[in-house]
Amino acid sequence: MAILEAKNLTFSYPDGDRCALEDISFAVNPGEFVLLLGPSGSGKSTLLRLFKREIAPHGRREGEILFRGKPLERTDKMLAAKKIGFVFQDPENQIVMDHVLDELVFGLENMGMETDEMRKRVAEMAHFFGIHPLLDKEIHHLSGGQKQLINLASVLLMGPDVLLLDEPTAQLDPVATKDFLHIIKRMNEEFGLTVLLAEHRLDEVFPLADRVLFLERGKLLLDEPPKRALCRMEKREEKAVRAFLPAVPRLFLEFFPDPDPEDLPLSVKEGKRRLGQYTVGAAAPEKEDSGKKDKERPLLEVKAAEFRYGKDERKVLDRLSLTVFEGELLAIVGANGTGKSTLLKAMAGLLPVQRGRIFYRGKKLARPQPEEIAYLPQNPKLLFIRDTIGGELAAVAGRFRIEAGKERAEELAEFFRIRHVMDRHPYDVSGGELQKAALAALLLPSPRLLLLDEPTKGMDPEMKREFADLLKALRKEGTTVVLVTHDIEFAAGCATRCAMMFAGRIAAASPTEQFFKGNSFYTTAISRLTRNSHVPEVISIGEARKKWTIP
Amino acid sequence: MADGFRALHPFVAFLYYVFAFTAIMICQHPFFLFFSGLILTAVNLVLDRGRTLKGWGALFALFTLSLLLLTPLFNHRGSVILFYVFQNPVTLEAVLQGAMNGLTLFSLLALFSTFHLVIDGRKFLFLFSKWLPKWALLAMLAVRFVPLFKRRLDEIGMVQRGRGMGIAAGPLRQRMKHGMFLTQILLTWSLEDGIQTADSMLARGYGLGKRSKYTPYSFRPGDFAAIVFLLALSAATVAGWYLGDGLLTLFPGLEPVLLYGREWVFFSFFALLIGFPLIAEGKEAAAWRYWRRKI
Numbered sequence: 081m082a083i084l085e086a087k088n089l090t091f092s093y094p095d096g097d098r099c100a101l102e103d104i105s106f107a108v109n110p111g112e113f114v115l116l117l118g119p120s121g122s123g124k125s126t127l128l129r130l131f132k133r134e135i136a137p138h139g140r141r142e143g144e145i146l147f148r149g150k151p152l153e154r155t156d157k158m159l160a161a162k163k164i165g166f167v168f169q170d171p172e173n174q175i176v177m178d179h180v181l182d183e184l185v186f187g188l189e190n191m192g193m194e195t196d197e198m199r200k201r202v203a204e205m206a207h208f209f210g211i212h213p214l215l216d217k218e219i220h221h222l223s224g225g226q227k228q229l230i231n232l233a234s235v236l237l238m239g240p241d242v243l244l245l246d247e248p249t250a251q252l253d254p255v256a257t258k259d260f261l262h263i264i265k266r267m268n269e270e271f272g273l274t275v276l277l278a279e280h281r282l283d284e285v286f287p288l289a290d291r292v293l294f295l296e297r298g299k300l301l302l303d304e305p306p307k308r309a310l311c312r313m314e315k316r317e318e319k320a321v322r323a324f325l326p327a328v329p330r331l332f333l334e335f336f337p338d339p340d341p342e343d344l345p346l347s348v349k350e351g352k353r354r355l356g357q358y359t360v361g362a363a364a365p366e367k368e369d370s371g372k373k374d375k376e377r378p379l380l381e382v383k384a385a386e387f388r389y390g391k392d393e394r395k396v397l398d399r400l401s402l403t404v405f406e407g408e409l410l411a412i413v414g415a416n417g418t419g420k421s422t423l424l425k426a427m428a429g430l431l432p433v434q435r436g437r438i439f440y441r442g443k444k445l446a447r448p449q450p451e452e453i454a455y456l457p458q459n460p461k462l463l464f465i466r467d468t469i470g471g472e473l474a475a476v477a478g479r480f481r482i483e484a485g486k487e488r489a490e491e492l493a494e495f496f497r498i499r500h501v502m503d504r505h506p507y508d509v510s511g512g513e514l515q516k517a518a519l520a521a522l523l524l525p526s527p528r529l530l531l532l533d534e535p536t537k538g539m540d541p542e543m544k545r546e547f548a549d550l551l552k553a554l555r556k557e558g559t560t561v562v563l564v565t566h567d568i569e570f571a572a573g574c575a576t577r578c579a580m581m582f583a584g585r586i587a588a589a590s591p592t593e594q595f596f597k598g599n600s601f602y603t604t605a606i607s608r609l610t611r612n613s614h615v616p617e618v619i620s621i622g623e624a625r626k627k628w629t630i631p
Numbered sequence: 632m633a634d635g636f637r638a639l640h641p642f643v644a645f646l647y648y649v650f651a652f653t654a655i656m657i658c659q660h661p662f663f664l665f666f667s668g669l670i671l672t673a674v675n676l677v678l679d680r681g682r683t684l685k686g687w688g689a690l691f692a693l694f695t696l697s698l699l700l701l702t703p704l705f706n707h708r709g710s711v712i713l714f715y716v717f718q719n720p721v722t723l724e725a726v727l728q729g730a731m732n733g734l735t736l737f738s739l740l741a742l743f744s745t746f747h748l749v750i751d752g753r754k755f756l757f758l759f760s761k762w763l764p765k766w767a768l769l770a771m772l773a774v775r776f777v778p779l780f781k782r783r784l785d786e787i788g789m790v791q792r793g794r795g796m797g798i799a800a801g802p803l804r805q806r807m808k809h810g811m812f813l814t815q816i817l818l819t820w821s822l823e824d825g826i827q828t829a830d831s832m833l834a835r836g837y838g839l840g841k842r843s844k845y846t847p848y849s850f851r852p853g854d855f856a857a858i859v860f861l862l863a864l865s866a867a868t869v870a871g872w873y874l875g876d877g878l879l880t881l882f883p884g885l886e887p888v889l890l891y892g893r894e895w896v897f898f899s900f901f902a903l904l905i906g907f908p909l910i911a912e913g914k915e916a917a918a919w920r921y922w923r924r925k926i
Contacts (some may be wrong), residue, residue, distance in 0.1 A: 165834075172824075174827065176828060176831065186835055191836055192843045198845050462786060507819065
């Protein structure tokens with residue numbers, strides 16, 4: 081018997097003009113790992129929340145939701161709360177208490193459990209997760225990945241049979257993401273926990289799933305095993321669907337079409353094996369139009385900068401030197417805690433460095449210069465003061481006394497395609513739209529340098545692709561862009577130059593292609609796939625299109 | 632987990648603070664108070680190497696000294712006149728009174744500067760959550776929000792400074808306006824995030840039934856012994872105060888400042904009570920040494 085089932089489920093929000101979910105039917109069997117895909121706003125969160133009664137959205141619902149064959153509304157409340165667990169996207173906001181242990185037992189206390197039983201369960205769970213060194217800590221000292229693990233552990237302590245996860249790794253770095261998904265996989269395999277996971281990070285999750293559901297605009301487009309789903313997705317016309325294909329299977333589907341679905345490789349290992357069967361020729365190298373460009377002029381120079389947050393703390397920037405050239409799109413990559421964000425703040429003039437100097441166009445940079453250097457924080461909400469996006473743009477135009485500010489704002493809204501949200505509150509739009517609106521506000525005073533901190537956090541693949549195109553267009557118009565990211569695939573797709581940060585310094589910096597070909601671990605999946613093989617080495621599908629010829 | 636005094640049940644530690652406070656307040660005798668100040672300084676040194684005390688040191692000294700010096704200048708009661716200041720008599724009684732006031736204040740400040748080291752937020756809430764469970768949870772949430780808001784406000788301030796909305800420079804009116812905007816962002820942002828926190832609480836079954844409370848602390852034999860010890864010494868100290876042995880009689884006739892006879896007995900009870908943390912810590916250290924010698 082299915083553990084969770086939706087029967088002709090239709091749902092619309094009170095103020096919505098269209099259905100958030102339309103006639104959805106599927107069943108999840110005990111022990112299944114189901115992956116829920118779909119662009120932002122396709123109804124994934126709504127669907128997941130409808131399965132969790134305590135946080136089900138208000139609105140008009142038709143059709144049935146069954147938990148173990150019984151309508152969810154008629155299941156005992158406490159039982160439903162215990163047996164259906166839910167993990168949210170933001171690691172910080174789900175946390176209620178300020179100590180790890182208190183947070184872990186929060187759900188158990190709600191169930192009215194005795195202290196001894198709680199102690200036993202926490203002990204077991206701490207062993208399984210390896211989190212015993214954290215138990216006595218205050219939560220805000222933990223990293224995002226650790227916080228998300230605590231959230232997961234807190235839900236699992238209640239002993240759920242079904243785990244619903246709403247983009248749990250969207251805010252995490254790649255290493256933390258792997259750790260998190262690994263634990264989910266173990267719970268699924270070793271304990272038969274049923275998992276329903278909504279995700280955007282596809283390279284990691286496809287090999288884990290038993291089944292893939294694809295939602296688009298509230299409709300269930302696909303319900304298939306992963307490999308078949310990928311083949312079907314490739315056949316779809318919509319770019320939004322195709323953007324969800326992970327790099328490795330996508331390469332195979334594009335260059336060696338119509339394989340037997342069962343043979344489609346999902347991982348680099350499977351890919352290497354398959355690649356041996358094909359022959360690929362090298363295309364004649366194109367004349368690089370950039371060639372020997374006119375001499376690169378430095379726009380911003382960081383010279384031997386040092387920074388630490390407190391007297392006794394370690395150096396976050398340690399004699400760091402970096403030059404940003406005019407007109408380039410530089411991506412700074414590196415793991416969490418290597419000082420990437422700090423560097424960006426220093427470059428924006430927001431944090432004065434303690435040693436060393438920062439020069440902007442040959443002059444010492446002493447304080448923020450919003451007309452020249454625009455800085456996009458990790459959380460773009462912080463930029464908005466007014467209660468509509470249009471109002472914000474007008475306010476910014478007023479503050480910087482921009483001539484013809486209104487026309488310029490219109491132009492930018494057009495460029496970023498955010499006209500339809502100009503009257504909305506910044507918090508009511510999707511993550512991608514918010515990011516674009518923030519960029520529009522930043523670009524209003526026409527700065528020469530744009531500094532972006534993790535701009536792709538929480539974006540779906542299609543949005544990411546669109547965002548990369550926007551950045552390329554901005555660069556063409558003469559804006560220099562520096563972005564900090566741990567999304568290697570994104571950096572490989574849009575940057576002209578990449579720099580790797582390690583322990584407060586720039587460990588390596590070179591043009592993108594050279595950079596990723598030179599790295600052995602810190603590189604794209606396609607680069608790992610084609611390295612040391614009989615086919616010409618490439619770092620992205622885009623490069624393969626240029627350099628490969630299929631006989 | 633800390634050993635010694637801090638490892639005791641929070642209730643025992645709380646009891647110590649109540650009793651020590653009472654003892655200092657009732658035993659108005661310079662000899663008693665001088666030693667309570669000394670012992671409590673030692674407690675500070677043992678618990679955190681005197682870091683807290685050092686941080687507040689200048690302020691504590693200022694309070695203590697001003698009481699010490701100002702009391703004799705304003706209080707002229709007493710029969711033993713030492714000298715005159717601006718034709719006003721300075722009496723020995725008033726000097727002693729000043730010393731007692733100063734030492735009382737110093738002892739209390741030194742006592743409470745250890746309070747947060749021993750009874751941290753969690754223990755405090757644990758102590759009061761028995762009687763006020765709803766409020767305790769609310770307090771827990773609030774406790775988390777204070778540093779969270781501070782971190783968020785710092786972040787907002789920095790980002791907005793980069794947008795020409797600084798609050799550190801410019802005309803006052805403009806700075807105030809900018810400050811209002813920053814607070815507005817903080818509130819909108821926090822409310823928005825608060826909804827997610829509420830969802831996360833509901834998702835874990837909050838409000839469905841009667842809540843229980845995880846008790847990380849349990850009573851051990853040592854805790855009972857400590858309670859008996861503290862109760863006995865406090866009772867003895869109160870008895871001493873009742874009999875007038877813990878008090879220095881100033882009026883009508885001045886009693887000798889140095890202790891005599893029975894007073895020594897009560898003084899030792901008082902010192903043992905105030906020095907209880909030292910005993911608890913010392914016992915731990917001794918046990919550790921003994922164990923080391925055994926292997």
